[in-house]
Amino acid sequence: MKARLGLIGTGNMGGAMVQGLAHRQDLELHGYDPDKSCLERLGRECGLKQQPGPAELARDCDYVVLAVKPGLAPAVAAEISSSLDRSKCLISVAAGVKTGDLAFWSNKACPVVRVMPNTPALVGRGVFALCLEDDTLSPEQAGFIQGLFQDLGQVHVLPEKSFDAFTALIGSGPAYVYYFMESMVDAGVYMGLGRAQATEMVLELFAGSAHMAHKEKCHITQLKEMVTSPGGTTTAGLGALEKRAVKAAVLKAVQEAARRSRELGGK
Ligand SMILES: NC(=O)C1=CN([C@@H]2O[C@H](COP(=O)(O)OP(=O)(O)OC[C@H]3O[C@@H](n4cnc5c(N)ncnc54)[C@H](OP(=O)(O)O)[C@@H]3O)[C@@H](O)[C@H]2O)C=CC1
Ligand SMILES: O=C(O)[C@@H]1CCC=N1
Missing domain, CATH: 1.10.3730.10 (ProC C-terminal domain-like)
Structure with missing residues (x-):
């Protein structure tokens, strides 16, 4: 069965991930963004399935990527919390936003992974930091997420304390x-x-x-x-x-x- 990966926010970073992952036959890509024109374009070009809202997307997906501006992360994480469960995983790419806060806002409904990407992910040459410190994350989920980002470029598993440095140097x-x-x-x-x-x-x-x-x-x-x-x-x-x-x-x-x-x- 295909893994269902949903992106909440399909702007520069979410859109780059969709485009970089579009070739994967083992993935079903879902997206929600208030900007319907970018969703429609990604639907046409990459087969992205449009979702009516963040909660519906979280309900229908195994992996939920939070790719909204950092300031929106608390509200969106809270909004989707009742659609999450232990079988799912929340992946945040929001700069600065910590895993402990994401877990708190989402009511500890599922494991949380923090990722710092950069835009060359669009052409499969991104460099990614992954924080896999959530001890509720299963080995299967951790393996899937590492494989996902390896497909988009180079992956570095880093402790969360290194994320500000990585964000400043490689994300930016x-x-x-x-x-x-x-x-x-x-x-x-x-x-x-x-x-x-x-x-x-x-x-x-x-x-x-x-x-x-x-x-x-x-x-x-x-x-x-x-x-x-x-x-x-x-x-x-x-x-x-x-x-x-x-x-x-x-x-x-x-x-x-x-x-x-x-x-x-x-x-
Ligand atoms: N750009 C980059 O190089 C990198 C970005 N990041 C992180 O990625 C995240 C997104 O950044 P970026 O892609 O540049 O920003 P963008 O503004 O390009 O994309 C964010 C998208 O989220 C949409 N949005 C707003 N509200 C919601 C909502 N409630 N639910 C779903 N989508 C919503 C926005 O729509 P609208 O414009 O209509 O508000 C926009 O299309 C940030 O947290 C940033 O820190 C991390 C590493 C690199
Ligand atoms: O400028 C930003 O805040 C985002 C995070 C890293 C790159 N772009």
């Missing part, structure tokens, strides 16, 4: 990468390259560099040194980045994101 991470990409395209345009061509070049620069870092088993610093000829162009460019404390700015960005994650979780 794609935005930092795109920010850097955008800056490089703009720099190319500033130097006279066409925007479309500069974009194509920068995308391949990132893809090629990441691929090389995966393939060559050496340290990232060593890869950087391979590019940097003494007295050459790269050292001039890196010097300018150092002068503007770009590394310190990246560190600060991740610290600020972690602070916000703690704040969203009420800490």
Whole structure:
């Protein structure tokens, strides 16, 4: 029998998960979102079954993914609590929201798993943190959930205390990468390259560099040194980045994101 997986909220993250899982023949995907247009599109493109509300979705599904904004988590978890039971599992992707709070809001009706995803899940290249610390979670449920996210990318089982750090670095991470990409395209345009061509070049620069870092088993610093000829162009460019404390700015960005994650979780 197919496992029934329901997403409450099919925006950026819920929608990315639906699209990443649409190929799975062993899954029946259900969704609820007040935005009917995204539900209809995911119905057409991915076979998502529309549910009339969160409670109905929770009643009909084995695994219920909470993919609403963190501020809505208490109300939605409470709303579905009477549709949950021990055979089901609540999976939350909400930034900052802790498993203990989710269990409390949902009246401890079923096991709770906290996941921090990132958007490349859309193309099967997400990076996920899974918190599997709920001792009411069965080995079958834990195995199913790990398999589910492995299908969407790379999985790291982490203690909940590491979630703010992971959220700040990896959950938010794609935005930092795109920010850097955008800056490089703009720099190319500033130097006279066409925007479309500069974009194509920068995308391949990132893809090629990441691929090389995966393939060559050496340290990232060593890869950087391979590019940097003494007295050459790269050292001039890196010097300018150092002068503007770009590394310190990246560190600060991740610290600020972690602070916000703690704040969203009420800490
Ligand atoms: N985007 C990302 O990269 C990541 C997001 N997350 C987490 O995922 C969660 C969702 O974020 P994201 O997808 O970006 O947000 P979006 O706003 O794109 O999606 C949330 C969706 O939930 C809908 N919604 C609002 N109220 C309800 C409700 N009562 N029941 C069901 N759906 C509802 C919203 O509809 P409407 O717009 O009409 O209100 C919207 O379509 C957040 O908790 C976030 O922390 C985690 C990691 C990465
Ligand atoms: O910006 C956010 O709050 C969410 C969580 C991680 C990525 N996006």
